[in-house]
Amino acid sequence: MQREQISAFREGALASASLLVGIVPWGIVAGVAMVSAGLTQAQAVAMSVLVFAGTAQLAVLPLLIAKAPLWVMLATALVVNLRYIIYSAVLAPHFEHLPRSWRVLLSYITVDGVFALFAGRFRPGDGDPQKHWYFLGGSLVMWCAWQLSSWIGIFAGAMIPAEWSLEFASTLGLIALLIPLLFDRAVVWGALAAGGVALIAAKLPLNLGLLAAIAVGVAVGLAVAPRGPRKEEGRT
Amino acid sequence: MAAETWLVWALIAGMALVAFFTRAVFILPGSHFRLPPTAERVLRYAPAAALMAIIVPDIALAHGAFSVSIENPRLVGGLVAFALAVSTRSILATIAGGMLALTLARLFAA
Numbered sequence: 001m002q003r004e005q006i007s008a009f010r011e012g013a014l015a016s017a018s019l020l021v022g023i024v025p026w027g028i029v030a031g032v033a034m035v036s037a038g039l040t041q042a043q044a045v046a047m048s049v050l051v052f053a054g055t056a057q058l059a060v061l062p063l064l065i066a067k068a069p070l071w072v073m074l075a076t077a078l079v080v081n082l083r084y085i086i087y088s089a090v091l092a093p094h095f096e097h098l099p100r101s102w103r104v105l106l107s108y109i110t111v112d113g114v115f116a117l118f119a120g121r122f123r124p125g126d127g128d129p130q131k132h133w134y135f136l137g138g139s140l141v142m143w144c145a146w147q148l149s150s151w152i153g154i155f156a157g158a159m160i161p162a163e164w165s166l167e168f169a170s171t172l173g174l175i176a177l178l179i180p181l182l183f184d185r186a187v188v189w190g191a192l193a194a195g196g197v198a199l200i201a202a203k204l205p206l207n208l209g210l211l212a213a214i215a216v217g218v219a220v221g222l223a224v225a226p227r228g229p230r231k232e233e234g235r236t
Numbered sequence: 237m238a239a240e241t242w243l244v245w246a247l248i249a250g251m252a253l254v255a256f257f258t259r260a261v262f263i264l265p266g267s268h269f270r271l272p273p274t275a276e277r278v279l280r281y282a283p284a285a286a287l288m289a290i291i292v293p294d295i296a297l298a299h300g301a302f303s304v305s306i307e308n309p310r311l312v313g314g315l316v317a318f319a320l321a322v323s324t325r326s327i328l329a330t331i332a333g334g335m336l337a338l339t340l341a342r343l344f345a346a
Binding site: 039050053057063074076079081082091093100103104106165168174177182183187195196197198199209210213216 | 243244245246247248249250251252254255256258259260261262263264265266267268269270271274276277278279280281282283284285286287288289290291292293294295296297302310313314317318321322325326327328330331334335338
């Protein structure tokens with residue numbers, strides 16, 4: 001690595017150190033919740049490494065416990081990951097000049113916090129040739145923190161007795177994740193509508209209720225949203 | 237409790253593909269595409285709707301029936317967690333408080 005690359009890498013790593021307070025407890029909870037939901041330790045470790053998407057990992061666990069069909073769990077993982085499509089569109093111009101292997105790596109390793117830091121720090125077309133090193137430095141810190149804290153949770157979780165109902169921690173964790181997503185009136189009404197429909201439709205076959213709830217929630221959000229471009233809220 | 241092995245591995249493989257391709261969709265082709273505002277709204281509203289649609293039945297249903305009562309410990313734990321999440325914004329406080337409320341509600345219900 002050249003000196004500028006090391007310096008960009010280190011700057012990103014230091015910036016994302018501020019995010020560790022959030023990700024470490026979160027990883028431990030995800031680890032405990034995965035084994036409490038019935039995953040073996042090997043499956044839980046594989047999920048942490050291969051999926052590397054905490055919200056989706058936690059969101060499918062209550063569905064797995066409720067014996068939802070595979071396609072419903074995958075559809076749910078897709079829906080909670082839709083925010084990554086926004087990140088991908090924002091990041092693409094920054095990374096378009098990089099070799100394919102770099103673009104594969106940076107795609108795999110994208111997380112919310114580093115995306116927010118990066119999008120606040122760099123502009124597309126700013127001509128900064130080392131900014132992908134900043135992104136990699138920040139993301140690698142988050143990747144290591146997520147894996148280590150998940151593994152702690154996975155191995156600690158296996159020692160916790162089932163009577164403690166720790167699988168409920170995944171639902172509680174989803175509540176903690178949901179609140180920051182409720183950034184305006186439209187998304188609050190959409191979420192409330194989705195919760196109501198999910199309750200009414202809980203008896204529908206194949207958990208169609210969940211998908212109906214999401215569709216109604218999005219429709220209500222769009223109906224409530226003000227027309228025209230939404231003003232930026234300063235957060236992602 | 238343990239789910240079928242093949243199902244869990246298929247879930248992990250499928251989720252890995254979903255997680256990778258939602259992140260790679262524009263980065264990998266190196267696209268300059270700009271999302272229209274309505275599409276961006278849908279992409280922002282859907283995750284909150286999905287999380288709420290998972291959370292509400294999980295805390296408000298007991299044995300498949302709607303149960304709004306102090307006798308439903310998951311509802312008590314979930315509502316305490318909501319209050320803590322809004323007031324503290326702390327993952328740790330939300331989960332610890334919710335689990336504590338669940339445990340206390342069970343003791344009182346028993």
